[in-house]
Amino acid sequence: MVSSQAVELLRNELPLEQETLLLSGSITTGLVLVDIVNGFCTVGSGNLAPQAPDRQISEMVDESAKLAREFCDRNWPIYALLDSHHPDIPEPPYPPHCIAGTDESELVPSLQWLENEPNVTLRRKDCIDGFLGSLEKDGSNVFVDWVKTNEIKVILVVGICTDICVLDFVCSTLSARNRGLISPLEEVIVYSRGCATFDLPINIARDIKGSLAHPQDVMHHVGLYMAKGRGAKVVSEVSFRN
Numbered sequence: 001m002v003s004s005q006a007v008e009l010l011r012n013e014l015p016l017e018q019e020t021l022l023l024s025g026s027i028t029t030g031l032v033l034v035d036i037v038n039g040f041c042t043v044g045s046g047n048l049a050p051q052a053p054d055r056q057i058s059e060m061v062d063e064s065a066k067l068a069r070e071f072c073d074r075n076w077p078i079y080a081l082l083d084s085h086h087p088d089i090p091e092p093p094y095p096p097h098c099i100a101g102t103d104e105s106e107l108v109p110s111l112q113w114l115e116n117e118p119n120v121t122l123r124r125k126d127c128i129d130g131f132l133g134s135l136e137k138d139g140s141n142v143f144v145d146w147v148k149t150n151e152i153k154v155i156l157v158v159g160i161c162t163d164i165c166v167l168d169f170v171c172s173t174l175s176a177r178n179r180g181l182i183s184p185l186e187e188v189i190v191y192s193r194g195c196a197t198f199d200l201p202i203n204i205a206r207d208i209k210g211s212l213a214h215p216q217d218v219m220h221h222v223g224l225y226m227a228k229g230r231g232a233k234v235v236s237e238v239s240f241r242n
């Protein structure tokens with residue numbers, strides 16, 4: 001079965017209703033950028049980067065950059081996770097990627113300006129789940145503190161990969177919210193066009209020992225569907241009321 005037929009089947013069997021989101025500023029909303037770094041997004045930038053221009057990933061980067069600009073213009077809080085690994089500590093099952101100190105672990109060129117914005121908190125992490133990756137040795141959590149300090153009620157999540165780092169972060173955050181660990185956060189919203197995942201079709205995966213097939217459109221849909229199943233809202237459009 002080719003990927004497009006599989007997506008068609010999925011859309012029938014796992015229909016995903018998406019909403020639209022209008023942000024007015026009346027409810028404090030924070031933007032979370034998950035791993036929009038060269039090592040996952042920029043062509044040729046290491047083992048886990050796309051090998052050729054990728055439509056889904058390019059759209060994710062463009063949409064995230066647009067949102068980041070809107071949030072900065074309004075001085076609304078942004079939390080940016082950056083995958084960053086010590087060269088001697090592997091992250092199975094993945095090959096080496098986003099090694100600290102290399103370009104792979106830096107924000108993509110269209111987001112690099114965020115490093116100098118006062119409303120942006122950057123957090124380097126060396127695990128899939130950015131919620132766990134925000135834990136400090138003393139048990140405090142930089143993400144939880146960011147939510148509390150800014151009195152954030154809603155987070156809007158974008159980034160890569162829809163079904164991996166984005167999903168794990170969303171699930172952990174929802175569990176933390178349900179346990180009352182992250183007040184005053186009420187709602188987690190995933191913007192579908194601001195998310196992307198990588199493509200490893202079955203015909204290629206078959207020839208790579210130990211690899212799992214990962215057809216992009218299928219896994220993107222599954223990631224969004226699972227996020228919604230855990231209690232996130234999924235939106236296909238975000239607009240701002242001035």
Ligand SMILES: [Zn+2]
Nearest residue numbers: 083091126127
């Ligand atoms: Zn990693």
